[in-house]
Amino acid sequence: MQRSSAGSRIGRFLFQSIIFCIGLGLCGLLLGTLAVALTWPNLPDLKAMTDYRPRVPLRVYTADKILLAEYGEERRNVLRFNEIPDVMKHALLAAEDDNFYNHGGVDWSGVGRAVIANVVSGAKAQGASTITMQVARNFYLSSEKSFIRKFYELMLTYKIEQNLSKDQILELYLNQIYLGHRSYGFAAASRTYYGKPLSEVSIAEAALLAGIPKAPSRFNPRANLKRAVARQHYVLDRMEKLGYITPEQHQEALAQKIVLRDNTQETPETTFARHGQYVAELARQLMYNVYKDNVYGRGLSVYTTIRSQDQEVAYHAVRDGIMSYTRRKPYPGPAAQVDLPAGIENNTERFDLALEEIRNKYRDSDDLVTAVVLSASASKVVAARTPEQIYELSGKSLGYVKRALTNSGPTSRRIQRGSVIYLQKVDNTWTIINMPTVEGAFISLNPQNGAIESMIGGFDFNRGDFNRVTQAWRQPGSTFKPFVYAAGLERGVTPGTNISDQPFHLSAAQTRSKPWSPKNYGNSYSYSQTMRQGLYKSKNMVSIRILQTVGPEFASEFISRFGFDPARQPPKSAYLTMALGAGSVTPLQMASAYSVFANGGYRVNPYIIDSVVDISTGRVIMKAQPAMAGDEANRVLDPRTAYVMNDLLRGVAKSGTAARTQATLKRGDIGGKTGTTNQSYDAWFAGFTPKLVGISWLGFDQPKSLGDKETGGGAAMPIWLSYMQTALKKVPVTPPGPIPEGLAKVGDNFYFSEFPLGKALANIGVSGAGRDPNAAKPAGSQSGDAIGKALESFNPMGGPPIRF
Template identity: 35%
Template sequence: MSHLLRTSRVLAWLFFTGLSVAIIVTSGFYLYLRPGLPAVEQLLDIKLQTPLRVYSEDSRLIAEFGEKRRAPITIEQIPTIQLQAFMAAEDARFYEHFGVDIKGLARAAIELISTGSIQSGGSTITMQVAKNYFLSRDRTFIRKFNEILLALQIERELTKDQILELYLNKIYLGNRAYGIAAAAQVYYDKPINELSLPQMAMLAGLPKAPSAFNPLANPERALIRRNWIIRRMKDLGYITEDASELATSAPLTASYNATDVEVDADYVAEMARSELVRRYGEGAYTDGYVVTLTVNSKNQQTATDALRAGLEAYDRRHGFRGPIGQVDEDTLNERPAEELVVNYPYVASLIPALVTEVSDDDLQVRVHARGLGEAIMPFETMSWARRFKTEDLRGPALEKPSDALARGDVVYVHHRQAEPENRETPTLPSVSLAQVPRVEGALISIDAQTGAIEALAGGYSFRQSKYNRATQAKRQPGSTFKPFLYLTALENGITPASVYNDAPIVFEDDELETAWRPQNSSGQFYGPTRLREALYRSRNIVSIRLLRDVGIENTLDYLRQLKIPADNMPNNLSLSLGSGQLSPMELARGFAVIANGGFDVAPYLIERIEDATGNILYEAPETVLCDEACAARNIETDAIEEPSTEVANTNGEEETPGDTENAASDLVDTEHNNEDVRYMQRLADERSVYILHSMMQDVVRLGTGRRALALGRTDIAGKTGTTNEQKDTWFGGFNHQIATTAWVGFDQPAPLGRREFGASTALPIWIDYMKVALAGMPPQTMPRPNGIVNIRINPETGKRARPGEEGVFELFREEDAPAPIAAEDESSGGSGDGEGLSRQIF
């Protein structure tokens, strides 16, 4: 008995000694590690890495930037059964323990002693929160001890629901998905509250090993893991036996779902991204900023589609350049067709396809299109594909499919709209032959009253070329420059009735090898012409004579007054023909000034910037046209600070395709960052602008812009433009509300073809966009200002019409009206201003 007592005492002493040593060692570790542990309250302030999201003004997603997909949610938004699935998989006693599961730790310790390494961590959800937010993922004893200590602190200072919410928003679940809301989108394209029980169990199985149990990468192991979780949920009493059996028998339904971008607007997305990075640095990709742009989703999608359709139409007119690749017969027989086209990229809406059979008998081609499978290409969809030779020359017309394509050719196709249903037998999809255009273009649409960018397309495909032609391309505007020259003339007392002689003119210049003999685009001359007619018929010779009368320096000064960049404008008479350089954005802004009646316009793209919690960091100020605002507030117009209107690279460096730095510049009004209102001052006499509106409306009614009559509107004005050798083609047009400019040309300037003009290339794009942008909008015309008179004139002389004489009515500023008949000097000719002789003779 005494031996047993002595043995018991020894064991007791050994136990208490071991316990004391353990307490001392543990206390030592605690005292050593405690100072380095972070404060738990930091958890509530930590910003989860959330991507930058860009939306249209009507809340449609345009783009998402950032490596991690995450959409933080609250625990109240998560179904209870989903919470139970995660607890069954990771920590069934989560709501019972104090942050540490003793049984789990004991198991991990035994594994460590027996194997020399930790096989399973024994971590609770609280310990995983500590590790995910504060600690490294190293599998070491020190890190595990830190994890335990921090878990104990977390349990003392946070509620269980707070801990579970932090865990479910932080965990990585594969395929760049962080948090269960993002995972539900990536794997099932659903919000979390719409998932089925098998889908919830699948998500709950991912934290242990996102790669090993991923239903996309390893569906077999994922299914085993999912079913184990479902059975465990049954054992824990979370679900019934029937629900368990039904869920375990359900097939896998996971698939990869990329972010559901709702608007094809890569160029404006890139402009917004570059601005956010400029403001917030690399944190723009992780801090959850939400950017709302000024673009309307419908208008923006229309702009993208209209530009692509217009460029494709031009490209088809000039012929087929042949297949983009070819597969030899042996390879075609040995390898699957889908495998042979998988490395050819999609471009915009164009799909790569392999020609597998050409049938001249029934005039069709069979192809295998990437992602679409077998399809039929009827001959009528490829009849345009005459062989390209030059921009002005094509091969003979096609008579059969084999004239254009052969078996093994790889080409691009468009997926045609599905055939009507109710057919007795299924049919193959129908496609049409296409090719990636070499020509490029841009479209920019601005709200003329506010400067808000309504839509912007910077090229055919952003993935193919990130060069934003809307803001970066500096091109000759051609005749679309003429409205600014004519406005300068109107401001200087010349009238729409002024007559200029459209006759040959020769300029000798020592700097030129030969004399300059400018011509009209038709190559003909038409004699004395009123300015109104000269504008809508785009007479070059009249514009040259007009500039000579107004003066080159006077015109350049007026351009600067209108805030049209003059640095790249020539200081000679070629200025009248648009030989300077402007970007589509700069030209669109100039047309917006004309459209709104002569007020300044500062184009801007960003309407609002919010942080991850919804706080507004920036909001574009309200735009007020200064006539009424200045009068109401007794503000002197001259004292108003002029806002920056720069929206393209103006640092003097050469811009090259692919260089997107500074492409957007500051598309927020930084000079009015903290103001609620942006006052825009008048830049031009409203009477002169009103008269110019009338003249530019005639461009549409009677002149080179007649195609725009297809819109069936009475409030449209505009101007076509085609440069020398058809290297740049334009159409700029507007009503009182919206100003839109379209440009078409090659990135490296080259002739578009002798039959190509602004009216045939750019104007159709403009029409396709504006018929949607103006749909449902009542006519918006500039109100007639005071100080304008309407006088009947002789259309041949531009003077007042005599009683009984055939005449037309013309608009004049009061001080520029023709003199009464009794006072006219009938021998003066010209416009009746005493200075018309030079206009008629030279």
Template identity: 40%
Template structure:
């Protein structure tokens, strides 16, 4: 009897010892364990995403690609595939699977090394969210205790959801939705069974079973999972057979942007970093910009085609590299360093024939360049001259040349080259200042320097409208006669003489202000600033949004010597286009958190024309009744800094720049609502065109990053205007005319073109001119009553 009692208590002790031991360990470790309730509120690290205003993805920033999904968004086939691969008893155990732990312990005893951890999905959640990957027993004990706590506090669906959104699956993909996007370019709920099984095989070893790196091993893992699903009754034989015979379809889809606007994305990224710091990369912000995907595509194409057109006018600079003795079979090695830039594809010349050239592209495709597609390629000598016209393909290209080509719609290719000049195009809305499209250079991959916002260059004559606006507000009219005659300025202290000239070197004498603007007469601009005063002129020009610090205090400012960015010029023209309201450029339209809740949105000042739409937008974002929008007439309306009659008169004059002036080729657009001004600096180092209608105010700059002449025949009207025309033609296609309406206080008077006075009945060449009511010339029949003092008919004829 004593022996039986001893045996009984010994068994009790043997059974109790491990329980007491584990209990002691649990009591010891539990106080240091984290609270699993925090899993309910945990925010996973999610990248920053930049979108267009029409919800097209522009770019993604952040180390981890992650798209968190809910349990209900995951197809049942994937759930079954993952459970078959990782934890087929997940729905039955309470966080720990004793069979799995026993199997792991047996493998350790037999091999002396840890083979598998026996971890359930719940234990992996505990490790991924709270612990390290260090392979020690203390971590495993903590993992078990946390798993038990997680099972008591969270449902199986919540645990599964935490697991599939956290796991790393290779190629920067974190979570199953990111993996579906990276490997297949689709959402997880769009994938067939075979692809779902492929993703389910990745958690065990994302690099070893990666279908991009090890497709054969990945297929073995996939087929094993499919067999497990069949054995567990999750799929039938037909589904298994179809999936197991499916080919490997995975390929790297990267961030997969839906539109090309890298300069816009970089601007938005920098603004988000300024607002939120490093959180911008991890908190899953969705940033919607004001940029339209359609307008941006027009801007991209217009700038690139315009730059290529300019570049080819000046000849061919030769191949980017030469490999005359290279074996064409080594094309991959030769072309590997070259990337496509701005739609220009790198290619290797493999054979030169009498009428065409054969090429090999970087992707392995072959093609041909017909003679007609390369005969433009006269040798480049300098900006002003080229070599002889080539007579055959061999005069241009040789086997082994690394060149750039453009794909034609017919399957052939055209010879091209990466332009040496650069350009910028920016488009803003005159009604609220929103940036509608922006291109900062030929290719962001070539240079991420944003010339639309960072390049400060002299705008030349495209700056003159701001000075002419000052003149119209200081008593001048479009019909005022000003003398286009020589001026000489002597600086006794500097022992220097300044003799400004017109671009053609000629002088037209007395000329109406309207004609002086559309002919871009420099001497008239200088006289206007002289008459108004330098300080008074610059103070007035500040009304268009230019900081005074950017405006040099000298007469040369009248010719466009201030150093300004294309975005600043576009902003200034927007003030003219909208009737004198100062609007400020802005890019970020709204910011949403990872759950799609709006946390901030743009609150720009707007013109009266845009006020109703803007109030509706605020109501939509805040769910506040319009009546509760505080003081809309003072809070939201832009300040009117310029008399609307002045902008109307100025627009009338700038329309003549297109109909009869330096931008006459823009008549081809057949849009009476277009107005603008060319600009060219000394030695043709900068070419500009800025123009607008009521919908868009835009500016184009063309030049070299290191200032150098574009060529003696390159001006704003030849280098920049074609880019602007390409964009506006596409952007305004099908849209009605939109100009500033005639404001009150504007009169039309029939005038004599020689005097600027009211014309007598029957006068030859008389035409209608617009005036402010108080500046309109008296009727012709008041001449004899002294209404026209002779001294006021024109500005003084200063010759020197």
């Protein structure tokens, strides 16, 4: 009986326990159902995933789709599923979730294996998060570890699985996951670590990338290559076991040495990006003006009008022009003098640190590299860049700095131990040269539509992002004269008009300020010059008298047609100084203005952004609609004036101050004008063909003389020529077009219909000797008052006679 009683008690206990467990289970199920019912409606919608718009940086490209720069905190290259190579997908599945295509979001068998492994090891040895669960965390959840957050993650995982296909989920993961060094997604990581697109990765490289998500800060190859490779081997083993790769591929991948991209090493891509920094920065500024701070994360690709080959040529043309000028001037001395303790070369670690500190302070500039002098004599200089890079310089390597190797002259100019110098390789020989202090700029554009094809805003963008093409307001000197001459043509002056070249003087009473006595270059004067010869020889006296004939009101209105701001030109009280280019312009303005001559009289606005693409949709959201030459709505200059000015400026390029252009390029469609300002503060060259305009400039940012013998033809024209020798190679010569209606050519002269032969101005400022060379009768002797009366007879502006 006692045994029966005991068995009965045990039976009742078991029965009650079963009932309790069932009840507990039912309560749990009820609570779970209630929790799901309450949680599910509050789960976020999946718009962030179904309408995936990651923070993709702003990217700037050339017209031929070469990357110039990207701006944004996150590096990201979004790829569609079919654009991602299978080897990358397989490597990731092997590393993170090999059962991905079979489970419903949570891999319960994987959870079981992880629990057993963790119990056996006594620590968290395995995780059980699936790719879907990781996507849920990355998009919506924090990294907080709690039961509630885990439950929320579980619910969100199931919702994702219900609304997205497996391929969509995997695509999101491959693009969204963080992989170290500001890289989001495997496409960006491939460029960060290997310097190549994801489509080109090998099995070994894909396996290494697939190992990073486990712990991006520890398993990325830059942080710890050894640890990253160990993780890679695990991934490769899994890939073989799952049948993604063969045993032979497995062995080949294990044997492949991982070569990481050297961030300091130049590649064609990084080199060109550096050469296009001024372009990229201008494009960034223009985009920021439209989208403000939002521009850096919305995934816009900006395609500029810049052509990569032309930009490269322009970069080297400006650099070479500046370096050529620098070599013409005395060596100013080392960049600095540092204390270099005796014998420091024998302590490699200490020596390396010292040199690195110096290089960080006195940075390289492209092919100008920093070095420190270890010893110096009149015949030999030994300098170090690193403990391994030692330069022994002698012979022609020292030609430029010979005076700095003697004991004569200022101590600051001497090269001695501890001197910080710059080296440049010229004709395969290292030479000592100083970092230039002079600056330069170049811009080329298509005069038919204003598209900028190359733009260099200075010697080195990294010395400061001031863009001298768009921001430097400088005196244009004689490059401004053609606009004065063009105004003269529309007031009755002809290329054959005889104009005084005698010295010109205005008293203080006439200027209402200080006396003004301008000079010709070299103080060279003649009795008179024709308008044509005055432009060819860039005679200041001729330009002044033409402008005086035109008058201030007409001149101010006329130059504004070309895009010049009259407010930045000399005031009316001193307007005659405009004839010498005494106002202020930018190289960009000059390029736009000369385009009017090049294209036959049309105003086209320079532009640098051709289109903007939203990469998330592939849709073009902005497209340039430039003003075009040939559209009469854009005409700002009489076609007759444009035709005659082209004829005159081609003459300048053939036998005037710019004759070197045709002698070098050997083509007859070039027009151009040199420009040198007072005291040679600025050197310019403006040149063009009907298809291409180029403007080069050289000067100091804080204006000072370039030197008595420095001119636009000697300092700026070589930059222009260096560029055009390449840029015009495939551009056919454009012959002159037909003479426009209303323009007559008599001999070498041209006449407008309203100023025909015999009525056009024959002389300006010439007493007694001047005559229209094509007139049937002598024009006769004319005094200044007589010329003034003749002008008044056809002057639509009215006003008193002009006196000379």
